[in-house]
Every structure is written in structure tokens, then in C-alpha cells.
Amino acid sequence: MRILELVRRNHEAPRRPxxxxxxAVLLACCLSFATQGVVRTQTLVRLSPVRDTHVEEANPTSxxxxxxxxxxxxxxxxxxIRTYFxxxxxxxxxxxxxxxxxxxxxxxxxxxxxxxxxxxxxVTGAWSESTLTWQSQPSFDSNAVDYRCVGDSFYKGWRVFDxxxxxxxxxxxxxxxxxxxxxxxxxxxxxxxxxxRSREDAVALERPLLELRWGIASFGTAxxxxxxxxxxxxxxxxxxxxxxxxxLDLHAYDxxxxxxxxxxxxxxxxxxxxxxxxxxxxxxxxxxxxxxxYVSGDDVLGTLSYSTKDAKWTLPLPNxxxxxxxxxxxxxxxxxxxxxxxxxxRVR
Numbered sequence: 001m002r003i004l005e006l007v008r009r010n011h012e013a014p015r016r017p018x019x020x021x022x023x024a025v026l027l028a029c030c031l032s033f034a035t036q037g038v039v040r041t042q043t044l045v046r047l048s049p050v051r052d053t054h055v056e057e058a059n060p061t062s063x064x065x066x067x068x069x070x071x072x073x074x075x076x077x078x079x080x081i082r083t084y085f086x087x088x089x090x091x092x093x094x095x096x097x098x099x100x101x102x103x104x105x106x107x108x109x110x111x112x113x114x115x116x117x118x119x120x121x122x123v124t125g126a127w128s129e130s131t132l133t134w135q136s137q138p139s140f141d142s143n144a145v146d147y148r149c150v151g152d153s154f155y156k157g158w159r160v161f162d163x164x165x166x167x168x169x170x171x172x173x174x175x176x177x178x179x180x181x182x183x184x185x186x187x188x189x190x191x192x193x194x195x196x197r198s199r200e201d202a203v204a205l206e207r208p209l210l211e212l213r214w215g216i217a218s219f220g221t222a223x224x225x226x227x228x229x230x231x232x233x234x235x236x237x238x239x240x241x242x243x244x245x246x247x248l249d250l251h252a253y254d255x256x257x258x259x260x261x262x263x264x265x266x267x268x269x270x271x272x273x274x275x276x277x278x279x280x281x282x283x284x285x286x287x288x289x290x291x292x293x294y295v296s297g298d299d300v301l302g303t304l305s306y307s308t309k310d311a312k313w314t315l316p317l318p319n320x321x322x323x324x325x326x327x328x329x330x331x332x333x334x335x336x337x338x339x340x341x342x343x344x345x346r347v348r
Contacts, residue, residue: 043095043214044240048207049199051086051129051177060134068198069108073116073151073182074191082137083196084127086177087210089170099217100343101167102236103178105159106206107150109195115152116192117183117231118159119144122166123176140179146222147183149231149254151192155309159194160253162234162341164218167210216242217344219271220280220331223291224254224338233340235332238312242328242345245319251312252332252340256305263303263311264333268296271329271344286337294342295329305335323347 053065054072058079064070071081085103103120122145125138146161166178197206216237224232231254238249255263272279274296281293305311311332317323324347332340 045092045095045212047087047089047210047212049085049177049210050088052084052199052208053129053132054081054083055132055134055137056081057134063131063133065129065132066200068201069195070198072105072180072194072196073118075111075193079191080182080185081193082134082179082181084123084129084132084177084179085208085210086127086129087175089167089175089212092212093171095214097168097171098164098212098214100162100213101164101218102211102213103161103163104209104211105161106197106203106208107156107159107194108197108203108206110151110153110156111191111193112151112153114192115149115155115231117147118150118161118180118194119183120146120148120161120163120166121179121181122169123179124174126176138176144183146234147224147231148234149309150194158253159196160234160236160251162218162222162236163210167212211236213237215346215348218341219344220292220294220342221290222339222341223288224334233332233334233338235330235340235343237343237345242317242347244317244321244323244347246317248315248317248345249312250315250330250343251310252334253310255311255332255334255340256309261305261309261335263305263335265301265303265311265313266293266295266297266299266329266331266333267301267315268298268329269326270296270298271342283337288337291337291339293331293339295331317347 054070070083072083073081075081122141123138124140127138145163145165148159148161150159163178197203199207201207222232222234233252233255235250235252238251242248271294279294283291301313303311303313328345329342331342
């Protein structure tokens with residue numbers, strides 16, 4: 001349903017909104033339907049790793065626990081690299097498992113143009129930063145939870161992984177951290193080595209971070225046609241909180257394969273139906289059986305990806321306390337019908 005139609009139905013004398021105010025107008029229209037809802041307290045915790053290192057297949061007995069930058073993915077046609085991060089969440093036990101978790105890594109250097117996808121995995125065995133080598137690696141879950149484009153010398157800066165499913169297991173079982181590797185480990189093909197700031201790096205503002213959120217939830221699974229080559233879109237909140245009367249900053253990483261490509265943000269009020277369509281909506285009828293629409297597109301906000309292939313939106317939230325009763329849902333549709341996971345935001 002288009003914005004102006006909603007306005008006409010709910011207001012006798014609507015003002016035509018500018019595009020920058022579209023979501024604010026939509027929210028204002030729908031606040032009249034707000035009833036008592038569950039207001040989830042928002043909490044954001046940023047953690048630095050207590051251990052990080054990488055291991056190299058080419059140097060199977062070497063330890064790199066005090067090294068910065070860390071290496072990631074592949075160096076040469078037959079030299080695999082795996083990168084490990086560990087976080088201490090024991091003091092957060094009383095909060096319960098987080099609704100979303102994002103690993104932020106700063107890529108300070110790379111080997112050349114183009115990229116390979118790094119995949120994130122749950123580590124299931126113990127390891128120590130000071131002793132870990134290629135030969136002494138712990139066990140890990142071979143199923144990747146996210147893929148990100150790394151190793152492109154034209155695409156430096158923050159690389160972000162949705163590791164919600166990994167972090168949530170730490171509240172119900174063992175916490176051995178996470179590991180990143182090339183999306184597939186085959187001998188042929190070009191290398192795309194990425195250099196990542198470590199926890200010991202002299203540039204403190206670019207050290208790794210794990211962002212845990214309660215009140216803003218990540219759900220569903222992203223999809224892409226070539227996720228093991230170039231990653232897949234991931235949608236995160238850049239704002240510290242979602243607050244009434246404040247802008248909500250959303251950021252889609254790997255939203256496009258190049259700059260200046262159209263990227264769409266679905267913004268809506270439901271994750272169960274989009275009009276008469278039940279959600280999630282599988283896109284097998286478009287020959288995309290691994291892709292799903294998870295949120296209602298009550299508004300569709302377009303933008304162009306910028307030079308780092310990412311896309312951003314700043315959404316004004318009305319200064320109305322009734323908004324706290326309404327969950328907001330977001331999902332990105334990128335070039336070629338590649339789609340991010342979805343976010344649910346409970347405003348406070």
C-alpha cells in the first residue's frame with residue numbers, strides 16, 4: 001500500500017510528504033492504530049575480543065597471537081588462512097541471549113582488486129591465542145552463518161558479519177568464539193588476502209568489536225547468487241539506539257557489486273503478512289528458491305550504493321510515545337534480487 005493512500009485513508013487533509021519524510025508520515029498515519037504493546041528495553045553492548053589470532057596453512061606450526069594486522073582468507077593458490085576471535089560474555093548472563101550480534105572488523109589493507117567471500121563459523125573446541133597454530137586448530141561448525149566480501153584493495157574499511165546465531169549459543173552452551181575463513185577452500189583461483197586490525201593494533205578506534213543488542217533483532221537468512229564469491233547483503237543498525245524523535249541509521253553492507261547501483265529498503269509493520277500475502281514469502285516462483293521476503297513493504301525506500309558498494313538510510317522517527325507499541329521491520333533488496341536478512345526494531 002502506497003504512502004499517499006495510507007495518508008488519505010487516515011487524514012482528512014493530508015500534506016504531500018517529501019521523500020525524506022516518507023517513513024515519518026507513514027508512522028504518523030499508523031500510530032492511530034497503536035494499542036498497548038510490549039515495549040522491549042533496548043540495550044547495546046560493545047565488546048572487544050579477549051583473544052584473536054590467525055593461523056596459516058603454509059606455516060603450520062607458527063603462532064600469530066600478538067600479530068597486527070591479522071590475515072584473512074587466502075595467500076597464494078595453496079595457502080589457506082583462518083582467523084579466530086574470542087569474547088567474554090560472562091558478565092552479561094543476566095540479560096539473556098541477545099536479539100542480534102554483529103562482528104565489526106576493520107580491513108586496513110588488501111592484496112588487489114576484487115574480493116573473495118569470508119565466511120563466519122561457530123568454534124566448538126577450546127583454543128588459546130598464545131598457542132594456536134594451523135596444526136592445533138579446534139573443531140568448528142562447517143556451516144557458515146554469514147559471508148562478507150573481503151580482500152578488495154578498493155573496498156577498505158569496516159567489514160561486518162551477522163553472527164547472531166553464534167552469539168546466542170553462548171547463553172545455552174560453551175563459548176569458544178568464532179572463526180573466519182574463505183567461503184570455500186579450494187586450491188585453484190586467485191588469492192585475495194585481507195589485512196584486519198587486531199585487538200593489539202595501535203589504531204584503537206579500528207580494533208575488532210562485537211556489538212550485542214537487545215531490543216533490535218536480526219532474523220531470517222540473506223541470499224545472493226554468488227555469496228561464496230562476493231558475500232551477501234547484511235543489514236545493521238549504525239545508531240546506538242532506536243529512539244522516538246531521533247533518526248534511525250541503517251547500513252547495508254555488500255549491497256551491490258559496484259557503486260551507484262539501485263538498492264531498496266523494505267520498511268513495514270509486519271513479519272507475518274504483506275497485504276494478502278503471508279510472510280515469509282519464498283521467491284522460488286522467480287527461480288530464487290533460497291531467497292525470502294520477510295517483511296511487509298509498507299514503504300519502499302530507494303537509494304544508490306556508494307563507492308564501497310554499501311548503502312545507507314537515515315530514517316526520522318516521530319516524537320510520539322505511541323511508537324513504542326509498534327515493531328518496525330526492515331529488509332534490503334539489492335541488485336539482482338539479492339536480499340539481506342531482516343531486522344525488527346522496538347523503539348524506545
